Amino acid sequence: MSISDELSAAGYKVWIDKNEMRGNIYDKMYEAVDNAYLVLMFLSENYKLSENCKREGKLAADKRKRIIPIITQDNYKMDGWTGMYFIILFICA
Template identity: 35%
Template sequence: MHGSTLVAMAQAIEDSDIILFCVTEKYSQSLNCQKEAEYAFVRQKIMIPLLLQSNYKPT
């Protein structure tokens, strides 16, 4: 990735039809990951979460 991470993430979302999120506790605590998920939601992308920790309960 070159340049801003947020710009690169936004461009990747714009270029995608479906967003697959690999969710863990660390993912949910990451500010960049929260922004990425929110941007995909606002852009009305199809979002598929994969819960990768058997003991993790999203809030």
């Protein structure tokens, strides 16, 4: 069972960008982050290189959402924009 399945089974509403991107993707991302209580970010090199993921991460940080980084790639190092946001969030939160 996936993390989203587990959370859904526990009664949480789960929004996954790859499943929910219909219409204007920026409006959908904004709405999802704006309405989120908690943001889980599944970090990998591909995630870090994605401009849309970067936008979501910046928006979540700007809105001071609770963010839990989950590293999904062996030997992944949080650096670049991912490292910057999490260092700022962990120090300032």
